[in-house]
Every structure is written in C-alpha cells, then in structure tokens.
Amino acid sequence: MTSRKKKEALDTSTEEKIKVAARTVFHQKGFAATRTRDIAEEAGINLALLNYYFRSKEKLFKLIMLETVAGFMGGMTIVFNDPDTPLEEKVALLVDRYIDTAIAEPEIPLFIMSELRNNPHEFLEKLPIGKMLMHSAFIRQYQEAVAEGRIVEPNPLHFIMNVIGLVIFPFIGRPILQNVGSLNNQEFEQLMQQRKKLIPVWIQAIMKAG
Amino acid sequence: MTSRKKKEALDTSTEEKIKVAARTVFHQKGFAATRTRDIAEEAGINLALLNYYFRSKEKLFKLIMLETVAGFMGGMTIVFNDPDTPLEEKVALLVDRYIDTAIAEPEIPLFIMSELRNNPHEFLEKLPIGKMLMHSAFIRQYQEAVAEGRIVEPNPLHFIMNVIGLVIFPFIGRPILQNVGSLNNQEFEQLMQQRKKLIPVWIQAIMKAG
DNA sequence: GTCTATAGGGGGATAGAC
C-alpha cells in the first residue's frame, strides 16, 4: 500500500491528471469554448483517453462544475452555519477566506456565474445552499441584531448581496478594473489584500445606515 | 424621404432586424455557445442573409460587443465627467440609472464580463473609458473630499468598485440569489428597486468609515 | 436582396491495434 500511495503522490493517476486539466481549461474558457482536444493536450494525454475515463465532454463538465460550485459555496455555508462566531466575526472570516481563495483561483467566480446562467436548476438543485443558508445560525443572529437595533435593514438578502458583492465583484470585473486603474497583476492583488481589512469596516458602517 | 423613413419605422430594415436578433442571442448565450442559425431564426430570415450583411459570425459579434460595452460604460463616464453635480448626487444618479438599465436588460452585465475575459484588450483599447474616468471631474471631487476629510479611503478605485459592485453584482449572481432567497422574478425586481434608495445611503456610510 | 443547396472544416466520439 505504501508503494501505491507513493506512486500516486509522485505521478498522479491519469484520471486525476485529466480532471485537473479539465478544471483549468473549463474555468478559463467555459464549457462552450472548450474543446476536448484542449483538455487532452493540457493533460498530456490522448483525446481517446478522455472519453475512456469520462464518456463525454458533458459528463466531464458536470463533474467539474459540481465540484467547483460545491467547493466554493460549501465553505461559505459552513461559516454562516457556525452558531458560536458572532455576526461581525463571520463577516471578517468570510471576507478573509474568500479573497484568499479568489486570489488563488481568480477565474472561478466568473466561471460559476457564467455557466450557471445556462442551466441554473441543473446544479443549484443538487446543492442545498439555499435552504441551508436561510435556516442557518446566521439568519437567527441577523434577526436578533435587527431586533436589538444594531442593524437597520431588516432583509438579510441585502446583507448577503453586499458582503459577497464587495468581495467577489472586483474579480469578476477584473479586466475593466485593471484597465481603468492601469494596474498590473501585482497591483491588483495588493488592492484585494487591502480590501480584507476594509470590507469588514464598511459592512459595519452599512449595518447602521440601512 | 418621408416614405423611406416611414417604411423603416413600420418595418425595420433587414440589417437592423439581424442586429437586434444578434444582440438578443449573443447576450443570452455568449459568443461560443451562439450558432448563427439561432440568430437567423430569431431574426426571421435566412442564414445566408446574415453572411451577406455581416460577412462572418465574428464580425457581427465584434460589432454587437462594441456597441454593448460602449452603451453600458459610456453612460457611466458621462455622469462621472459632469463637473456640476456633486459627488453624492453622482452616486445617486449612477445607481438609479444603472439599476434601471440592468432591470431592462439583465443579461448585459454578465455578458460583458464573460466576453471580456477572452480578449480584454481587443475591446477595452478601443474605448478610452480608463483614461476618461481617471481624469474626470469625479476624480477631482473625490480628492477634494478626501482632503476635506469627508472621505477616509484615499484610493478612488475602491470607491468605484464598491458603487458598481453593489449595483451590478446582484444581476450577475442572480440565479444564486433567487435560489437562496426563493425569489421569483417579480420579487427579485422589487429587491433591486429597493436598492436604488439603499445603496446611496450605504455609500455615504462607507465614505466616512474607510 | 433573399432564398435553397451544398461545400468545407472542426470537433466529439469510437474502432481497433498494441
């Protein structure tokens, strides 16, 4: 068993190589613009192998899409669900975490939004983020804060939109932003790092201004 | 000349019909997923006519893309550039205007961001939004406000990201938002209408909290 | 200008050898 583990660690399995390549290419170009030949080349294997392992382009895509959405949104719901961290801390955690992951894989937010436009039900139905979120500890905490007058706006959806929007939108509008501000990649990343500290402060201000 | 005008008003020219159809389909599906047959059908004409008027799918797309980006971003720079409206009023104008246009054509924000990912230079170079914006009356007003202590955060890029993000992100994340909040289209639109009044207030709060 | 018919190429998928 040691040797098997070693082997997979040193040189990952073909199936895994294809999945990694598929993630990369799909995330960059989206489903429609991706050719299975691109994925095969990226993986350093032959086109036939892709169909041998995953049957079809569509099957492979659905796999990658589900994993990507689950990975990205899943972390979010975990943070929202924890009853022990107060609202303010939740925001700081979310902002910090999502700016880091978005810096690491900047194509993911736009990828998810673009591909979700085509068949939203297909993927959202399989992932109960909606119900999970609206029945989470976050919602209770939010309602308490409204009742205690610490938050003015009673609808938590506005709050969610604001937090996620402030964090993620710069990554979606990145080409425009870099053009407007004449930013290279490093300067862009510095700006995002700044926002880790700024956004929680802004959210605090928004809460009291609803 | 009267008759010619009348004719075009009653029943628009074939060229125009194709362009309108191309806008619709491209905006919904993006370049890669759009088939010229879809456009022809949407326009109620034959496929050959599309090539007769526009030479190729790519030429037609670039035309639509440029018009769309120019139309969407152009209105923004005009508002930013006006030296007579103070900063606070600019925000209110922008928010009001862009929520209305995004409600009217909700696919445009995501369309622009998605297609810009492929070849950002191709389109952004042709539209001097960057230089126009960074040398506009808005920038001067912003710096004044910073100098007078009315705004804490010195970098106007954060301000721009925040305003645009708060306005546009809900339209980009629409499927997720509607899923999370169990919203039908009417409820979604009501939420956006609410934000016309809320966002300017929030921006005021953010200014003083940087 | 508008149509029908078709050429031509690209890309997903498979057959079959190794």
Place this chain on the structure above:
DNA sequence: GTCTATCCCCCTATAGAC
C-alpha cells in the same frame, strides 16, 4: 490502459438560382 486513425455530425460560410 493508451495510442492512432477515422467516422460523422454540426456549424460556418459560400455558390448560384430567382
């Protein structure tokens, strides 16, 4: 399991009649 070669459909673009 992995490769080469190839099938075949779909989609863009054009030829040519009207």
